[in-house]
Amino acid sequence: MSYEVPDLSAVVAEQSHDLLFATVSGAHLYGFPSRDSDVDLRGVHVLPLTEVVGLRRGPETKERMWVRDGVEIDLVTHDVEKFCRLLTRPNGYVLEQLLSPLVVHTTDGHRKLADLAAGCLTSRHGHHYRGFAVTQWRLFERTGEIKPLLYTFRALLTGVHLLRTGEVVAHLPTLLDKLDGPDYLAALIEAKVLGEHRSLAGVPERPAPERLEADVAHWHEELQNARTASDLPEHPPAFEAVHEFVVATRVS
Known part of the structure; x- marks a missing residue:
């Protein structure tokens, strides 16, 4: 399922701080958007020195949700310092946002x-x-909705592939091909x-x-095995x- 990045240059131009980048994340990045999915824009803004060294600190995180041309847009940006703090921790979200192929502004x-x-x-x-998958599985058990079920498998397969190869892939259909994931997930993607x-x-x-329970347990085990065998370092070099x-x- 392909996704064409919309022209959101006007959204970028409206921001009060310079943007280092803005990319599409969420269900569109993961490969299973619905007809009524909003567009999750994520990125990095840069606070000027006057909003960092003085008494008036600028916003580390900016959030806004609105409808533009009939499309609901959810925009979240972090200041470059906060984003990079998260990047040097084991935070998959910011990695996926930084490396998203769905680029709105660069x-x-x-x-x-x-x-x-x-x-x-x-x-x-x-x-x-693992933590993200556990949270989404619990949500699926409460709601019975397809969305958290797909999020569960997406997190597990992304983690396994990352630990095995050092490659960040968030797109579930691609992961199903690379890792030979459960065959029924393609039909669930279409249903969503x-x-x-x-x-x-x-x-x-x-x-x-x-x-479902057996497959989730299997991929949790694969994730643990991949972590044990991974050549990736414990801390970011x-x-x-x-x-x-x-x-x-x-300073620039």
């Missing part, structure tokens, strides 16, 4: 930071993806197109609960380089 700084991303990958990212909160109970050829990037970006 700069030389974005490309430089993306080049540093490989040095921020660690074996501890396995904890991030009809509605953001569609129930699994409404899918005629849905997998049995026992099959690019920490100092990212620190220098933040300083250079701020």
Whole structure:
């Protein structure tokens, strides 16, 4: 399922702080948007020195949700310092946002930071993806909706692939091909197109609960095995380089 990045240059131009980058995240990045999915824009803004060194501190995080041309847009940006702090921790969200192929706005700084991303990958990212999968599975058990079920498998497969290869892939259909994931997920992706909160109970050829539980347990085990066997370091070797990037970006 392909997705064409909309022209959101006007949205970028409206921001009160310069943006280092803005990319599309969420269901569109993961490969299973619904017809009524909003567009999750994520990125980095740069606070000027006057909003960092004085008494009036600028916003570390800016959030806004609105409807533009009939499309609901959810925009969240972090200041470059906060984003880079998260990048040097085992945080898969910011990695995926930084490396998202769905680019709305980019700069030389974005490309430089993306080049540093490989040095921020660690074996501890396995904890991030395990935690996200557990949270989404519990949500699926409460709601029975397809969305958290797909999020569960997306997190597990992204984590396994990252720990095995050092490559960040957030697109579930691609991961299914690379890792030979459960065959029924492709049909569930198609079913979710009809509605953001569609129930699994409404899918005629849905997998049995026992099959789902067994498959989730299997991929949790694969994630743990991948972490144990991973060649990725425990801590990010690019920490100092990212620190220098933040300083250079701020003073420039």
